[in-house]
Each structure stands twice: as structure tokens, then as C-alpha cells.
Amino acid sequence: MSRRKQTAYSVLLAVLVVAALELLSAAFLYLQHSSRISAATGRAVGSPTLEVIRQAWALLFPEPPYTRMVRLPDGFFTADKEQGYRANPGRYVFRYVRQRGGKSEHIDTVVSVNADGTRFTGTRPARPLRHIYVLGDSFVFGDGVNDGQTFGFLLQTAFSRDAVHLHALGGYSWANALVTLERLEDRIGSDDVIILGYALYYKERHVAAPARLRSIRDWMATSFPDSELSANDRLIRARLDDTTGQPVLDTIPMHCKFNATYCAGAEPSAAYTDKVSVALLRAVANTTKAKIYLLHMFGPKDDPVLANLPTGVALVAATPADFTYVMRDDVMGFDDHGGPYWHYAMFMRLKQVLAVD
Template identity: 80%
Template sequence: MSWRKQAAYYALLTALVVAAVELLSAAFLYLQHRDRIGAAAGRAIGSPTLEVLRQAWAVLFPEPSYTRMVRIPDGFFVDDAEQGYRANPGRYVFRYIRQRDGKSGHIDTVVSISRDGTRFTGNAPASPQRQIYVMGDSFVFGDGVNDRQTFAFLLQTAFSRDAVHLHALGGYSWANALVTLRRLEDRIAADDVIVLGYAAYYKERHVAAPARLRSIRDWMATSFPNVEPSANDRLLRARLDGADRLVLDTIPMHCRFNADYCASPEPSAEHVDKVSIALLRAIARTTKAKVYLLHMFGPKDDPVLANLPATVELIAATPADFSYAMRDDVMGFDDHGGPYWHYAMFMRLKQVLAVD
């Protein structure tokens, strides 16, 4: 065999090995993150192999532990018998901390919680034309951005004759939204609007899946290493009884106080979808108002999004639904959506609510 043929042979062999390793690494990353693919959409990780090696290096040589986020003052979360937890009224600074190359840096964001537990969205009129209730998780709440950067604040600015109420909080799901709607049921009129956030990762929250508890355990260990979990911390859970009726209850949030549940088998995807669909139908039955389902992350063929109730309208707002890059983060300090993401959500909602 000539040297040219040998070189070509080894080049081809090397290419095949590299391709195989890349495919195996991509498969590993998919299996590892398949439940949260939507939240990571729009972020290029480069070579899957390099990403796997980076993760392996982080496991073998972890950074010194440090608190990655603090809320000033303490006491932001308080217990709630129905929701599991809620936000305590007051003005807070959410400080996001990062250490790189031995140097520490941080950014501060202002978070204001009103007496009714909602986040500040601006000044609403005394007699609004309609009420707009925005519900969801930390992305909807606006973790990582200031009060005046959330898409709810931008909505209040654009629709100055309406009143925008931001009923959202980190870790919340449709189960929390249902509790909120039941509390507000007598105040919501048929001409009002509900904006309900949704992402594929909500589903494990709806049922408080064991994987959800484990992710909280791991997140606490890496982000709040000096915080002792409390036995009083609880998660809201939706489930179906023997007659397939929707039931809400709360369970201990931390694996330390719920070890058997934390180690139990995961519910099937079909069951989680069934509970999620039951939740959405219960939400639609609870209110006379139109419900706009803001689909932020996740696949288009999600079974939960099929056959929506008649009073629920889907708003496609995943990164794939925009013609430009809009999935920014909090300057690399946090994984939540930054100002560009919030502006994109605002523009999509503004188009719909303007003709409502």
C-alpha cells in the first residue's frame, strides 16, 4: 500500500472514530438533559465530546463550593398551606455571584413583592379596563432581571389602561396557578385575561416527581452549600385519585425528609401528561376569562398541547418560533432569561393582547 493510500486510510479511520465519539457524546448529553432540552434551547455547546469532557473535569476537579445566589434581606420565601411556599412582601436584592479564575464578581437585581404576593409590574389605573393575570415559574417571574425588565412590566407599560398582575414564582407550576385562580375566582371577569406560562419541564413539577426532588437537592448543594434544608419546606403536587379526579396536596420538598419518595420510581410519561392535561382543564373550568398559554420551551408535539380546551389559546414563543436569537441569559451569572428574552415574550404577547 502506497503512503498516500495509507494516509487516506488513517485519515478516514480517524474521522470515523471522531464521528462515533461525537455521536456517543451527543447521545449521552441527550439522555442526561432530555427533560430540560427546551430550557437550553438557543445555546450552542459546541462539540458534544468537549462538553462531556468538561463535565467530567468538573466532577473530578470541582470548583470550591460557594453560594451562587443570595437574597437580601433574608426571608423572601414563607410557608403557605396551599401553595407549599410563597413570596414575602417587601423589597429585595437578588445577588448573583460568579467565581472565575479565582476572582469573584456579582450582579444585583431589584425584586419588589406587593402585599398580595405579586411582583411589581408598574402603576396600574384605579379603574382598569381589564385585568391581566400572568402566572408561571421563575422565567415568568423574572428571576435574574429587575422589576422594570420583566415582560409583565413591559405589558403594563404598553397597556396602560389595564392592570397587570404577576402571580409567578420560582419552582411554581400549573398546580400553583390553579390554587391562585381558585383564590381569585370571584375577582376575575369574563373580559379579563389569563397568561399561563408553560415549558416541558413543568410536567415533572406538576406531579412532584422524585426526579424533581433530586434536582432540588443537587441545585441546593451547588448553589446554596451553606443553607440547611428545612423540614417545613414543601412542594405542591397534583395527582389523580382512584376515580381519575384531580387532587392537590403538598409533600416535603427535600430528599433528606422524604428519602423513600425521593428514591421511588419515576411516573410514566403517559401518567404525567394525563395529570398535566387534567390540570389545564381544571384551570379552564375555574375561570370565565380567556387563557393564553405561553409556550416558552419544549417540543411542538407535546401531548399536553394537543386538543386544548376551547377557552385556551396557544401562543408559540419557544426560541424556534423567533427569526432571531432572543434566548439570552443573565450576563452568564444565571441560566434564566435576560432582558432580550423578556422583550421577546412581551412582543409576542403584545401582538395577541392588542386585538383581544
């Protein structure tokens, strides 16, 4: 073999070795941080190789756009001056759609919203021993499951002498929870209980980070390609007062189409989002003398927001890593939200603490 060929083979071998090391390192890091990725996306992760193949396939052979979810009848959301948006009372069907084998298939879930904007949790007693207020986002609300499958409904069934009020909605955060609790402040007694959902991805919602707007833009484009966006759709945002350090709330346009400069802006630092989140949690705790249970659904244990919780706030560890069995199901593959097994797991964790409250 000539010296030139030997040199070429040596260079090729070196390239292959480096590429293999890079792939192994990427796989190691991917698996090492899989819990954080799951927490941020709400979707379990597995083999990095399969994930790369899945994403490459999606890029090479993209599915034609189609509406992946329909709320029947129309008009589920309406504007709210402080919250940005809220749910209209009524009985709805959330229809989840997917394409399989060239055919469209769907599942339907029943969603009932009470006159006060809460989701139906069953029959509440006329004179409850205590009120249990549940606040959070779409996971807490129960996107993807029927009324009778949410952990709020399961709690009402288990604690039939109490009244469970499910104040949650898709996209909500602690800023929304603070507004809700301020509205309910005169109704909540010291013997009542508040369950507050939390996940790692709440942080960018608290500050209405540009990345949050971009994720909504991408989600709307892939899930609701035919929907007409409105400049009236708004998101709540929390900032810190320069003098007091207390959270100040306002709303901003939700869609990048009407908020292009903000959408393309720089992301807030992790330290800032942590600081705002901590301030929001303290503000929530200061609105009430009721016991608060912080339901940690997704995210790492060393999240700074979970350190030094305010007085009256207790942590309920309910991430997938906190269970000895696989409980992170989805909506039969139609949607990434938690299915009945996930809701039952949340219910069991909460049942334990509420039984001895």
C-alpha cells in the same frame, strides 16, 4: 510485519473505527435532540465535544462550593398551606455571584413583592379596562432581572389602561396556578385575560416526581451549600382521583433529607405526567370564563399536552425556535434564567395577541 502484529493492528483499527462511529452517532443524536435538552434544562446547547470537555473539566477540577445567589434581606419565602410556599411582601435584592480569575464578582437585581404576593409591574390604573393575570414559574416571575425588565412590567407599560398582576414564583407549576386562580375566581371577569406559562420541565413539577426532588437537592448543594434545610419546606403535588379523574392537590416535603424514600422512588411514566398535566390545564380552564393564553416558553412542538387544548385556551408559541433571531440570553452568565432580551421577546409575542383581544 508478523502475523501477530498484523492481527493487533487490525484489532486496534477496528476499535478505533467503532469508537469513531460511536462518537459520531452520539454527536448526531445530541444535536438532533438539542432542542429537547434545552427545553429540559433551560440552557442552550451547542457542540457535543465542547459539552463533554466542559463536564469533564468540571469533574476533574471542581469549583470549591460557594453561595451562588443571596436574597437580601432574608425571609423572601414563607410557608403556604396550599401552595407549599409563597413570597413575603417587600423590596429585595437578588444577588448573583460567580468566581472568575480567583476573584468573586456579583450583580444585583431589584425584586419588589406587593402586599398581595404579586411582583411589582408598575403603576396600575385605579379603574382598569381589564385585568391581565400572569401565572408561571421563575422565568415568568423574572428571576435574574430587575422589576422594570420583566415582561409583566413591559406589558403594564404597553397596556397602561389595563392592570397586570404577576402571580408567579420560582419552582411554581400549573398546580400552583390552579390554587391561585381558585383563590381569585370571584375577581376574574369574562373580559379579563390569563397568561399561563408552560415549559417541558413543568410536567415533573406537576406530579412532584422524585427526579424533581433530586434536582432540588443537587441545586441546593451547589448553589446554597451553607443553607440549613427545613422539614417545613414543601412542594405542591397533583394526582388524579381514581373515580373522577380530576386532579387532587396536596403538598409533600421538598427536601430528600426529610423524604428519602419518596426521593429514591420510581419515576412516573411519561404517559402519566402528560395525563396529569392535561387534567390540570382543563381544571384551570374550568375555573374561569376569561380568555387564557398559554405561553409556550421551552419544549418541542409535538408535546402531547399542547394537543387538543381546552376551549378558551390559545397557544402563544414563544420557544427559541419560534424566533428568527437569537433571543435566549442569560443573566450576563451569572444565571441560567432569561435576561432582558428573553423578556422582551416574550413581551412582543404577548403584545401581539393582547392588542387584538
